[in-house]
Structures are given as C-alpha cells and as structure tokens.
Amino acid sequence: MSCPYTTLPASSFWRQAVSEHSSSDLDPHLPAQLRFGPDHRIASAGSCFAQHISRALKERGYNYYVTEPAPAHLTPEQEERFGFGVFSARYGNIYSTLQLLQLVQRAFGDFRPADQFWTDRDGRIFDLLRPRITPKGYVSMVEAEADLKRHLTAVRQLVETTDVFIFTLGLTECWVSKRDGTVYPTCPGCGSAGEFDDAKYAFQNLSVTETTGYLAEAINLMSAANPRLQIILTVSPVPLVATMEPRHVLQATxxxxxxxxxxxxxxxxxxxxxHYFASYEIITTAKSAGAFFADDARQVTSDGVARAMNVFFAHFTGEGAEAMAHSANEGSRKRPAAPSSEPRIVCDEDEFYRALAASRAN
Structure with missing residues (x-):
C-alpha cells in the first residue's frame, strides 16, 4: 500500500501551506461549509474583538441583525455610549461561555440572578451584568427592571429569528456570585459598577470541561429555539489584560x-x-512575527484586522480572490506604532484596567 500522506492536499503540509507564504497571503482555512449573503440575518456577540466582525459586516453591506435598536432621538455618539448597535443587542461584552449560557437562559426565563443590581451612594441603580450600558445608572428599580425586560425580549427575538450567530470566545477567567453562580463580565467594583466583597464574589478560571460544557449547553438551547440557526465560533487573539492566577500573564493567556x-x-x-473561523491563527501565527500586533503586543493592528476580515468574507460569503487581494495590499502598508487612529472598540476589560491603573497610581 502507498503512504496515505501522498494523496493529501498542499494545505496539509507545513512547507507548502505556511513556509512558502508571507503573512499577507497566508490563509489557514479550507473552504467553509457555510455561506451567507446580504439577505441573511447575521448576529454577533462575544469579546472585544467581536466588534471588528460586526463593523465589517455593516461596512460591506451585509444584514447585521440588531433586535435592540437605539431610540431615534439619540446621536451616533450617544448610541455607542449606551451600548446600542455595538452588538446585536445591548448585552455588552460576553467573555466566557458561562456568560453566554446564562444570557440565553435569562432570555428564556430559565435563570434569574439573585445579585444583579447595585445601588450607589446617590441612589442610582446599576446592572452588574451590563455595567457600561447606562454609564450613570438608572433612576429607580422600576426603570432598571423595565430596561432589563426589553433587553431580554430582544435577546430572545435574536436567538429565535437570526440566521447566523457569530460568537467570539474571549476568556476563561471570570468572577461569579457565591450566592447562585451568576457570572459577571468584569469583577464587581474593579473599575466598574458595584463594590467588591470577597464574601459575595469568587474568582473562577473555567476548565476545558466547564468551558466546553457551558458552550454546548448554550448551543443546544439556541438550536432548540431556532432549528435553522447556523453558528460561527472564533477565538479572540487579544491577550488577557490581567490575570488573577498566581502565574505570569503570558502563561495565563x-x-x-x-x-x-x-x-x-x-x-x-x-x-x-x-463552524469555526480561524481569526486566532491568522493574527498569532509565528509567520507574521508579531506584525499584526501593535507595540503593546496586545492590540491588533488595522492590517491584522483587515487580513482576518478579508479571509472571513472570502470563505463564508464567497467574495474570494478580490477580498484576498485587497487583504494583501492592506498587509503591505507600514504597521502603525499604536492603534490610536483606528475606530474605537468598546471593551469592558480595557475600561476596567484603565480605572484600576488610575487607582493604583493614586
């Protein structure tokens, strides 16, 4: 019998698939089994990097599906400030698979957190599960509860009616309520709403079994509510901003x-x-030698984002050679020292770190 490797395509061999390519034309994908067009409803959620996908969908004329739109009287700046249009609904960043699962459970009435709202010294109410949706809080619990009801209704509509749901996995580290296991996007009281109390909140770093189990449960719930639903998973290439583990942040990442x-x-x-989209592999491959990261070795440059998005659209929409050629041209530009000229990405994790750094400096 002949060696089975002799019949494999070029994509199976490192020299042909990686060594002989530059970072600007390296494509770690085989043809995707899923294709969508401008008429499909495309929704998204996840970590900060997920916003690049939603922004690219809008810019390229695809139907980015939003079930929680902004009131007509808000300016674009106010819309972003209050979390409208950043994602398909106003859930803010969803970093962990447990956070996604609990969001779906809450939308379908299967879970109600025991410790969700916090009142500051001025009597303003904050939603700890969406700490930056209302920067100055709600005036009353009546207002807070009404807004939450609208939000969960929008999330349920999203799950039941979208065609494609793109979820970017970001973190395994999280903070949970010791009372009922409610998971928060960031540690309460650390640069965001709430007050930290180690009697109430516990750090948790999800295992492979936990991460996989929560994600599978979320997929099962969503697919049961919407049998035609297609899901695209990605992994954010952005490193952790900080770790609670007693180890170097690089190991934790x-x-x-x-x-x-x-x-x-x-x-x-x-x-x-x-389905899987290899944004993580595109950005972090050794072939690029860090060219797709800014000087902080954390923020992804515009070249990196462009390359990832063009590969995404080439495979999942069939834009093909035109998109890939455009990506190669983008990759030939000089890498900026910092991402200051790029569109703002709303990121709970970064806001938490900036506030924490300021408090440490004082």
Missing part, C-alpha cells in the same frame, strides 16, 4: 486561549450547524 480553541473544536466536531 496561553492557558485561556488553548482552552477556548479546544472548546471551539469540540463544538465543530459535535454539531453540524457549528
């Missing part, structure tokens, strides 16, 4: 991203309606 990549792979193998 490697752990989190490895777990998330394994979870995504498990879902693709388990479900026919789940």
């Amino acid at each position: 490697t752990y989190s991203k490895s777990v998330l990549r394994v979870a995504a792979e498990e879902m693709v193998r388990r479900y026919d309606n789940v």
Whole structure:
C-alpha cells in the first residue's frame, strides 16, 4: 500500500501551506461549509474583538441583525455610549461561555440572578451584568427592571429569528456570585459598577470541561429555539489584560486561549450547524512575527484586522480572490506604532484596567 500522506492536499503540509507564504497571503482555512449573503440575518456577540466582525459586516453591506435598536432621538455618539448597535443587542461584552449560557437562559426565563443590581451612594441603580450600558445608572428599580425586560425580549427575538450567530470566545477567567453562580463580565467594583466583597464574589478560571460544557449547553438551547440557526465560533487573539492566577500573564493567556480553541473544536466536531473561523491563527501565527500586533503586543493592528476580515468574507460569503487581494495590499502598508487612529472598540476589560491603573497610581 502507498503512504496515505501522498494523496493529501498542499494545505496539509507545513512547507507548502505556511513556509512558502508571507503573512499577507497566508490563509489557514479550507473552504467553509457555510455561506451567507446580504439577505441573511447575521448576529454577533462575544469579546472585544467581536466588534471588528460586526463593523465589517455593516461596512460591506451585509444584514447585521440588531433586535435592540437605539431610540431615534439619540446621536451616533450617544448610541455607542449606551451600548446600542455595538452588538446585536445591548448585552455588552460576553467573555466566557458561562456568560453566554446564562444570557440565553435569562432570555428564556430559565435563570434569574439573585445579585444583579447595585445601588450607589446617590441612589442610582446599576446592572452588574451590563455595567457600561447606562454609564450613570438608572433612576429607580422600576426603570432598571423595565430596561432589563426589553433587553431580554430582544435577546430572545435574536436567538429565535437570526440566521447566523457569530460568537467570539474571549476568556476563561471570570468572577461569579457565591450566592447562585451568576457570572459577571468584569469583577464587581474593579473599575466598574458595584463594590467588591470577597464574601459575595469568587474568582473562577473555567476548565476545558466547564468551558466546553457551558458552550454546548448554550448551543443546544439556541438550536432548540431556532432549528435553522447556523453558528460561527472564533477565538479572540487579544491577550488577557490581567490575570488573577498566581502565574505570569503570558502563561495565563496561553492557558485561556488553548482552552477556548479546544472548546471551539469540540463544538465543530459535535454539531453540524457549528463552524469555526480561524481569526486566532491568522493574527498569532509565528509567520507574521508579531506584525499584526501593535507595540503593546496586545492590540491588533488595522492590517491584522483587515487580513482576518478579508479571509472571513472570502470563505463564508464567497467574495474570494478580490477580498484576498485587497487583504494583501492592506498587509503591505507600514504597521502603525499604536492603534490610536483606528475606530474605537468598546471593551469592558480595557475600561476596567484603565480605572484600576488610575487607582493604583493614586
């Protein structure tokens, strides 16, 4: 019998698939099994990097599906400030698979957090699960509850009626309520709403089993509510801004991203309606030698974003050679020292770190 490797395509061999390509034309994808067009409803959620996908969908004329639109009287700046249009609904950043699962459970009435709202010294009410949706809080619990009801209705509509849901996995580290396991986007009281109390909140770093289990449960719930739903999973290439683990943040980042990549792979193998987009591989490959990161080695440059988005559209929409050629041209530009000229990305994690750094400086 002949060696089975002799019949494999070029994409299976490192020299042909990686070594002989530059970072600007390296494509770690095989043809996707899913294709969508301008008429499909495309929704998204996830970590900060997920906003690049939603922004690209809008810019290229695809139907980015928003079920919680802004009131007509708000300016574009106010819309962003209050979390309208940043994602398909006003849930803010969703970093962990447990956070996604609990959001879906809440939308369908299967879970009601025991510790969700916090009142500051001025009597303003804040939603700890969406700490930056209302920067100055609500005037009363009546207002807060009404807004939450509208939000969860929009999330349920999103799950039941979208065609494609893109979820970017970001973190395994999270903070949960000791009372009922409610998970928060950031640690309460650390640069955001709430007050930290170690009797109420606990740090948790999700294992492979936990991360995969929560994601599978969320997919099961969403697919049961919407049998035609297609899901695209990605892993954010952005490193952790900080870690609570007693280890170097680089090790902590490697752990989190490895777990998330394994979870995504498990879902693709388990479900026919789940697909994977390799944004993580595109940005972090050694072939690019860090060219797709800014000087802080954390923020992804405009060249990196452009390359990832063009590969995404080439495979999932069939824009093909035109998109890939455009990406190569983008990659030939000089890398900026910092992403200051790029569109603002709303990121709970970064806001938390800026506030924390300011408090440490004082």
